[in-house]
Amino acid sequence: MLERERLSPGVVSVALSVWSARVHGSGRRWRPWEDEFTCACCGEGWARDKLQEALLLLPPRAATELRVRVERLDVLLLRRTHHEPPADPDSPWWHGRR
Numbered sequence: 001m002l003e004r005e006r007l008s009p010g011v012v013s014v015a016l017s018v019w020s021a022r023v024h025g026s027g028r029r030w031r032p033w034e035d036e037f038t039c040a041c042c043g044e045g046w047a048r049d050k051l052q053e054a055l056l057l058l059p060p061r062a063a064t065e066l067r068v069r070v071e072r073l074d075v076l077l078l079r080r081t082h083h084e085p086p087a088d089p090d091s092p093w094w095h096g097r098r
Helices: 011-024 032-037 046-057 060-080
Strands: none
Touching: 011 046, 011 060, 046 060
């Protein structure tokens, strides 16, 4: 319902898949339904931005289920990367990780 009314159909699933690939450093090819969300102009943080938006908009129970999955990926990213000092301090933390 959220995707139909506030986001785009399927966007949360795609964002989770794209964020997982980014976190795991996967060089995999994007699936056909992911292509429109993985262009170079969107940037690496696009998927995590969309997941954050969904977490804020979802009802509590659904948000909890998604949050568990996102937090697992976030912890892994934090372990595998470092903070980029010139990162914009007003941007979400995941935009400053390299």
